[in-house]
Amino acid sequence: MQASRRSYRYVGPEDVRAAVGPDDGGAVIRTAADFANWATAQTAGDLAEPFTFVVGMDGVLRLAPRRSEHIACAGEDRVLSAGEMSFCGDGGCWRVDEVSNQSTGYCPDTTSWASVAEALDRAGLDHPDSFTHEVIFRRCPGCQERTIVREGHFVCVFCDSDLPARWNLDQRVPRGNRGSSGPAVR
DSSP, rough: OOOTOOBBBSSSOOOHHHHHHHHOOEEEOOHHHHHHHHHHHHTTTTSSEEEEEETTSSSSSOOOOOOSOHHHHTTTTHHHHEEEEEEEETTTEEEEEEEOOOOTTTOOGGGHHHHHHHHHHHHHOOOOOOOOOOOOEETTTTTOOEEETTTOOOOOOOOOOOOSSSSSSSSOOOOOOOOOOOEEEE
């Protein structure tokens, strides 16, 4: 893992953070066998639904059921990436079928793919060459809302301010100006 790789702090709603319990945390997946054992226990072999994932600061993949919050999967820590991941298996060999950076709690940049690929390579899980669905997150400099850029339209849906070309979600927002509980969808 490169020391210069960006990490992401939780930027989502505080009530979601407050709901994380001391025993929350995703299953650590260091090997394909770890994944197979976990997936079988979680889904009885049915992998039709994607999983919540994070890549922790240690570069290791962590998985949780899809309806889990990313901050819980991460044990409230910073992450190198976060999103959703689906798998398919053939003859006992598992591979990643689809993967996105869709996490409205961490809002990772699309450049976080490198950390995902490294974690999957280390675990021995075959995967696509990039996110199969990229989400572009930005914080509006005008109203401070988290937002999702759609169709290359870098304009805030709340206040019509131009959004920056570069990822900027990790900027601290004053406590009284946190905006809504989730990113806008345009």
